[in-house]
Amino acid sequence: MMAIERVAIVGLGLIGSSVARAVKERLPQVTVVGHDAKAEVRDIARELGFCDIIADAPAAAVADADLVIFAVPVGGMADAARAVAPGLRDGVIISDVGSSKAGVAAALGAALPGHIVIPAHPVAGTENSGPAAGFASLFEGRWCIVTPGAGAPEDAVAALAGFWQALGARVETMDAAHHDMVLAVTSHLPHLIAYTIVGTASELEEVTESEVIKYSAGGFRDFTRIAASDPVMWRDVFLANKEAVLATLQRFNEDLTVLQQAIRRGDAGKLEDWFTRTRAIRRSIIEQGQDDAAPDFGRKH
Amino acid sequence: MMAIERVAIVGLGLIGSSVARAVKERLPQVTVVGHDAKAEVRDIARELGFCDIIADAPAAAVADADLVIFAVPVGGMADAARAVAPGLRDGVIISDVGSSKAGVAAALGAALPGHIVIPAHPVAGTENSGPAAGFASLFEGRWCIVTPGAGAPEDAVAALAGFWQALGARVETMDAAHHDMVLAVTSHLPHLIAYTIVGTASELEEVTESEVIKYSAGGFRDFTRIAASDPVMWRDVFLANKEAVLATLQRFNEDLTVLQQAIRRGDAGKLEDWFTRTRAIRRSIIEQGQDDAAPDFGRKH
Ligand SMILES: NC(=O)c1ccc[n+]([C@@H]2O[C@H](COP(=O)([O-])OP(=O)(O)OC[C@H]3O[C@@H](n4cnc5c(N)ncnc54)[C@H](OP(=O)(O)O)[C@@H]3O)[C@@H](O)[C@H]2O)c1
Numbered sequence: 001m002m003a004i005e006r007v008a009i010v011g012l013g014l015i016g017s018s019v020a021r022a023v024k025e026r027l028p029q030v031t032v033v034g035h036d037a038k039a040e041v042r043d044i045a046r047e048l049g050f051c052d053i054i055a056d057a058p059a060a061a062v063a064d065a066d067l068v069i070f071a072v073p074v075g076g077m078a079d080a081a082r083a084v085a086p087g088l089r090d091g092v093i094i095s096d097v098g099s100s101k102a103g104v105a106a107a108l109g110a111a112l113p114g115h116i117v118i119p120a121h122p123v124a125g126t127e128n129s130g131p132a133a134g135f136a137s138l139f140e141g142r143w144c145i146v147t148p149g150a151g152a153p154e155d156a157v158a159a160l161a162g163f164w165q166a167l168g169a170r171v172e173t174m175d176a177a178h179h180d181m182v183l184a185v186t187s188h189l190p191h192l193i194a195y196t197i198v199g200t201a202s203e204l205e206e207v208t209e210s211e212v213i214k215y216s217a218g219g220f221r222d223f224t225r226i227a228a229s230d231p232v233m234w235r236d237v238f239l240a241n242k243e244a245v246l247a248t249l250q251r252f253n254e255d256l257t258v259l260q261q262a263i264r265r266g267d268a269g270k271l272e273d274w275f276t277r278t279r280a281i282r283r284s285i286i287e288q289g290q291d292d293a294a295p296d297f298g299r300k301h
Numbered sequence: 302m303m304a305i306e307r308v309a310i311v312g313l314g315l316i317g318s319s320v321a322r323a324v325k326e327r328l329p330q331v332t333v334v335g336h337d338a339k340a341e342v343r344d345i346a347r348e349l350g351f352c353d354i355i356a357d358a359p360a361a362a363v364a365d366a367d368l369v370i371f372a373v374p375v376g377g378m379a380d381a382a383r384a385v386a387p388g389l390r391d392g393v394i395i396s397d398v399g400s401s402k403a404g405v406a407a408a409l410g411a412a413l414p415g416h417i418v419i420p421a422h423p424v425a426g427t428e429n430s431g432p433a434a435g436f437a438s439l440f441e442g443r444w445c446i447v448t449p450g451a452g453a454p455e456d457a458v459a460a461l462a463g464f465w466q467a468l469g470a471r472v473e474t475m476d477a478a479h480h481d482m483v484l485a486v487t488s489h490l491p492h493l494i495a496y497t498i499v500g501t502a503s504e505l506e507e508v509t510e511s512e513v514i515k516y517s518a519g520g521f522r523d524f525t526r527i528a529a530s531d532p533v534m535w536r537d538v539f540l541a542n543k544e545a546v547l548a549t550l551q552r553f554n555e556d557l558t559v560l561q562q563a564i565r566r567g568d569a570g571k572l573e574d575w576f577t578r579t580r581a582i583r584r585s586i587i588e589q590g591q592d593d594a595a596p597d598f599g600r601k602h
């Protein structure tokens with residue numbers, strides 16, 4: 001297996017800084033070099049000390065690295081890759097943490113021809129962003145999806161998978177197009193719906209914004225968490241994964257029409273059946289350790 | 302002010318048992334009599350001991366009560382009211398905790414002519430139901446909306462408001478129709494959307510249910526919590542508050558179409574603007590103490 005002794009992380013926000021922190025905690029023998037395009041972020045990263053070295057120049061950041069991880073918004077991957085290109089050594093593994101994969105694979109491949117590119121996506125996060133929002137345990141028990149292209153060397157794929165496992169993640173491999181369809185359902189569509197409903201609620205004439213806020217404990221507040229996620233990151237995700245998002249959105253719209261009709265017609269049986277089926281899914285998520293069983297996510301009351 | 306020395310609670314599930322527990326903890330001088338239509342629930346309630354007395358017969362439960370609170374699904378209010386009617390004393394305050402108010406006000410008024418009916422709705426809950434799911438602190442810091450009709454005696458309204466404040470709630474008064482519009486937005490539409498998306502995700506051909514569960518930490522799991530709520534309770538809410546739910550759903554659909562178009566056209570500016578606006582709402586909810594500021598609702602990672 002290829003040894004990873006030096007990791008470069010480009011983009012030191014929530015995910016990049018969490019990877020750095022997790023490496024420091026779980027792989028203390030590995031050297032972590034960090035870089036962010038923003039000087040302010042580099043300063044905060046230096047202060048917080050979650051990297052061994054913070055490099056001001058992108059090419060310097062990746063020098064001698066065995067693994068480079070791009071942790072920037074998916075629309076920024078190509079720029080970030082071009083900026084580090086002059087500093088890359090032969091045989092380095094290029095990877096990323098972007099929330100969509102087919103577009104990122106193409107962008108990294110085009111920006112870094114001749115390099116080993118193995119895209120990945122840790123399915124973990126919070127609504128916060130920036131270098132102060134990260135934490136070492138973010139990936140524990142969560143899945144990291146690795147999407148190697150056809151020509152990816154097996155030892156490099158194994159090394160990357162081993163790296164994520166060392167950070168506490170479980171690893172699954174699939175092709176990029178399938179990843180984008182799965183995540184359209186489990187992440188992108190939920191974010192789109194949450195952004196929509198929070199927008200709708202804040203612009204009704206009949207109900208004031210202050211009422212929406214006061215009575216949000218009725219369910220609405222659950223949606224506001226993910227609708228507070230980083231606007232640039234999510235803008236990029238929807239643009240990058242357009243086809244899969246629009247396809248799942250169409251299915252959602254069809255189902256919503258079915259329920260809308262059931263309400264209009266007073267079809268009690270249809271509503272009760274539907275609401276009974278959806279309960280089972282949550283039980284499975286809890287059983288498989290993907291959510292907290294405590295009521296209300298364990299919120300303090 | 303009217304004194305409330307004896308409270309009868311009809312329906313001993315999540316909300317009814319939470320009211321009972323909160324009274325025992327915060328108003329120890331008040332006697333709590335509980336009744337549930339289900340013998341099994343009465344047995345559990347006796348075992349858990351959150352009421353002073355559990356009555357097997359509905360009319361016996363309300364004898365001598367100063368306040369009767371119906372905590373049954375909104376479609377069951379009329380039946381529950383008719384069952385207790387023979388036992389009610391003159392001057393008793395009749396109230397409830399139902400999630401919709403205009404329909405409940407009409408049903409209770411028709412079932413109990415000549416009685417003082419003051420509907421109310423504590424905007425607090427979890428995804429669990431039944432007598433074991435309740436807890437005394439459920440209403441602390443949450444709002445309870447009281448919707449007195451035109452003829453409601455002021456001292457009775459004040460007594461009911463004081464009762465909820467004593468349980469830790471903040472009280473607001475509004476008319477039933479406005480309540481139903483506000484809650485359609487802050488609670489009923491979010492539940493409908495969550496039920497829909499969880500149904501959609503579990504029935505796609507391209508993505509298996511097991512994938513949906515594995516990768517639910519991308520956002521989907523947030524929706525499964527409220528889509529695990531009681532099917533009968535929610536069936537009744539949508540049937541009872543049909544008009545307001547359908548009206549807000551139409552607004553949601555319009556907004557969803559706008560975002561769908563922005564994605565299709567690649568309108569980056571529109572997406573980023575929208576996603577930036579929705580962030581502010583969450584900040585206000587946290588500032589006003591209606592949600593936890595901890596990332597990811599404070600879930601353990
Ligand atoms: N948040 C999540 O829940 C989550 C989960 C899984 C995966 N992801 C993926 O992880 C990636 C990073 O997201 P995040 O949540 O960590 O975002 P974040 O907190 O906003 O951090 C991104 C950082 O990258 C910097 N950056 C942007 N372009 C750059 C470039 N060309 N070179 C170097 N640095 C650059 C940004 O600086 P500026 O402030 O100047 O833009 C920012 O500091 C995204 O691809 C996202 O899709 C996110």
Ligand SMILES: NC(=O)c1ccc[n+]([C@@H]2O[C@H](COP(=O)([O-])OP(=O)(O)OC[C@H]3O[C@@H](n4cnc5c(N)ncnc54)[C@H](OP(=O)(O)O)[C@@H]3O)[C@@H](O)[C@H]2O)c1
Nearest residue numbers: 312314315316338372373374375381399400426427430431
């Ligand atoms: N859950 C929430 O988050 C929430 C929040 C605010 C308000 N509410 C409202 O609170 C009310 C109760 O909801 P919940 O969550 O407490 O439901 P729950 O846990 O299912 O409890 C309802 C209880 O009432 C019993 N019941 C049904 N019909 C009855 C009757 N005619 N006489 C006596 N008992 C009867 C039920 O017995 P069976 O098992 O036989 O049906 C059940 O034990 C509903 O109107 C709901 O809209 C709920």
